[in-house]
Every structure is written in C-alpha cells, then in structure tokens.
Amino acid sequence: MSRAGGGPHTRVKTAKGRKVSSTRWLERQLNDPYVKRAKADGYRSRAAYKLIELDERFGLLKGVGAVVDLGIAPGGWSQVVRRRSPKAAIAGIDLLATDPLDGVAILQMDFMDDDAPARLREALGHDQADLVMSDMAANTVGHPQTDHLRTMGLVEAGLEFATQILRPGGAFVAKVLAGGADNHLVAELKRHFTTVKHAKPPASRKGSSEWYVVAQGFKGPAQA
Secondary structure, three states, X not given: OEEOOOEEOOOOOOOOOOOHHHHHHHHHHHXXXXXXXXXXXXXXXXXXXXXXXXXXXXXXXXXXXXXEEEOOOOOHHHHHHHHHOOOOEEEEEEOOOOOOOOOEEEEEOOOOOOXXXXXXXXXXXXXXXXXXXXXXXXXXXXOHHHHHHHHHHHHHHHHHHHHHHEEEEEEEEEEEOOOOOOHHHHHHHHHHEEEEEEEOOOOOOOOOOOEEEEEEEEOXXXXX
C-alpha cells in the first residue's frame, strides 16, 4: 500500500515490551516526509522546516546579525540560521544537552534561571539581537489547560527577554499551543511590535496543537 506522493508506507510491528503508543510514534517517524528530508539535508530534526517555512513567509532571517535560540535542542533551528545567515552570531539555551554546532554558543541551563538572560547576552557577544526565536514548550502533564498555561509562561518569559535584547525593528517568534496566544499576551506583543500574526507552518503535523506567534518591528523600549 502506498500513499499519494509518499512512497510505500512502512508498518512497524509491536515489539515485546514496547508500548503501542511508542510503536505508533516510530511508525509515524519512519513515514514522515519531513523526517526523511531532514536526514537527507543534514538537519538534526524535522523542526528545521518549520523555521524555514516561517522564514519564507515572514523574512525572519533576512539580514540578521545576531540571533538567540530559546529551547535550542537538538539544534535544527540554529542550523537553519547558520545556513541562511552564515555570518550571524547565534546563542542558544536548553535544559537538554545539545551537541556542539559550529559557530553557535550553547548553554545547557534553565531559561527560567535568574542568570539566564545575562549569560545569553554574554554568549551572544552582542548587546542587541535581531531575532529571538523560541521553540520552547513545557513538559506536558496531560491536562490541556495546565499544559497551555505552562507553555504560555515560557512564551511570556521569552517575550520579556526579547524586549530587553532586541534592537528596534527586530523580531520575536515563539511556539504557542492551540488557540494561539491569549488576549493578554497578544496585547503585550502589539504594545511592543508593529505587526503580530499567528501561523501554522506546513511542517507542523496536522494533528499537532502547536502554532507560532510571529511579532515583527520591535518598537524599542522607549516607544513601547
């Protein structure tokens, strides 16, 4: 059996000791065209194509000289920045260990740590950034409202950091969950940026609850 344009569909047998959910995940990975493309193109994750698609729509990486990657692991987004803007300085942070990337300063620590903003600025080597991008998401507990609130807390923390480090005209892109950013967050974004939009790039799985908020044209601390 084959799917239109997708080649033969690989089925995975349920191995002894493996959960059904794990088997489904493995089967989905084996048949995901973005996973296959990532391997062929040398990206560490399929998530790279989400940033590529957002960049093609919004021009996020055009002319950037300094970029901060919040939730960098495993590094796919920074790989995209490195390829599309090879001269840009990049600093990333994640609780998870991330294999080294040429030209990228990586911190393994909690972004919510009080020292994280200063450490990121030091790692970036620039007082200001052109783009702050966040693919962070809180560990889910299975309760939709709680998961949403926890992820929104990370987005709000990312926004606060962005307003401290972005140069005027800079941009902030962050992963949010179904329904997008809430009214309070949208109001804050509009206070600091000239345009605020929601987007679901094609690389986001259809069944996924993730969306991205894209805020461009940072007004600067004096004008906000």
